[in-house]
Amino acid sequence: MFFWLILVALFCIALVIVIKSANVFVDNLVEIGRFLGISPIILGVTVAAAGTSLPEFGSAIISVFTGNPxxxxxxxxGSNIWNICGIIGVSALLSCFITTNQEEIKRDGFMGLLAALVLISFMLLGFINQITGIVLILMYGAYLYFLIKNQQKYYNLHHHVDKAPEKTFNYKQLVWTILGFTGLIISCRLLVYSAVELAQLANIPEMIVGLFALAIGTSLAEMAVAITSAMKKMCSLSLGTVLGSNIFNILMGIGIPALFIEIPVDPLSVALDAPVLIGVTSLLLYFMRSDMKLTRVEGSLLLGIYAVYAFLRIIVFS
Known part of the structure; x- marks a missing residue:
């Protein structure tokens, strides 16, 4: 019992450190990028796409490399399903409705669906190998290029060019960047270790722990940003944050470790988890295209779907 409490405490502490370390790392890395003269467009796109996904990304990579694929x-x-059903569902409930536009649907919505379809296509082989990793990373590179080109057009239309004030290099930012990255790696390792130990003690499959405990826990940053955005009626930020995170999770969270290690695939993931991800992504696109908004009713439906999925995955099929 005492060991249980230690593991639960370790899991919670590691989760907090993971999220905080990711924020510290990204914030200071952006400042260093500005000092080095990196375009604010590139910084904005990459941080928006990857910043809040670092906890999931780090946990996924550490899990694969420590023998817990x-x-x-x-x-x-699990994080992608929760992002759509949980985060967007709750956001829609809180803000009455979330508006969207055709550009967001074409850019982020369909890319998220394409990434999920490509992933399940490779999962049908029974493993995810180096070829899969290369394809996924190339897809993300193409997506980033498209984002940067679009942002460049917007920037040219709405901003005039001013000479940027010279900045002096702040070594504290470099130190905090290194500390943030180190904290992220160590805390992700502790998070995965405690999750694996808890799963073994409770005789729970590691896939279940990843799909729910780790997925929801590491998505707390997106949950906070999305809900705050929705309550302030900043609807596009709410949807853009979640969809961008889902794309990064699949293409980089699976793509990078697949370059180094062949990842075996659980047959139930092919039969249930991946189809549910494709299904809820398609449903979200349908809601977004039908009347350019997500209502409270549609948000409730997304939450209901997640509840049914969790019941089936944890109670019926585990």
């Missing part, structure tokens, strides 16, 4: 894949798929 089920947990790694579970974090990615």
């Amino acid at each position: 089920d947990m790694g894949v579970g974090v990615v798929i």
Whole structure:
């Protein structure tokens, strides 16, 4: 019992450190990028796409490299399902409705669906190998290029060019960047370790822990940003944050470890988890295209779908 309490405490502490370390790392890395003269467009796009996904990304990579591939894949798929059903669902409930536009649907919505379809296509082989990793990373590179080109057009239309004030290099930012990155790696390792130990003690499959405990826990940053955005009626930020995170999770969270290690695939993930991800992504696109907004009713439906999925995955099929 005492060991249980220690593991639960370690899991919670590691989770807090993971989220805080990711924020410290990204914030200071952006400042260093500005000092080095990196375009604010590139910084904005990459931080928006990857910043809040670092906890899931780090947990997935550490899980795969420490011999827990089920947990790694579970974090990615589970986080994406929760992002759509949980985060967007709650956001829609809080803000009455979330508006959207055609550009967001075409850019982020369909890319998220394409990434999920490509992933399940490779999962049908029974493993995810180096070829899969290369394809996924190339897809993310193409997506980033498209984002940067679009942002460049917007920037040219709405901003005039001013000479940027010279900045002196702040070594504290470099130190905090290194500390943030180190904290992220160590805390992700502790998070995965405690999750694996808890799963073994409770006789729970690692995939279940990845799909739910790690997925929801590491998505707390997106949950906070999305809900705050929705309550302030900043609707596009709410949807853009979640969809961008889902794309990064699949293409990089699976793509990078697949370059180094062949990842076996749980047959139930192919039969249930991945189809649910594709289904809720398609449903979200349908809601977004039908009347350019997500209502409270549609948000409630997304939450209901997640509840049914969790019941089936944890109670019926585990």
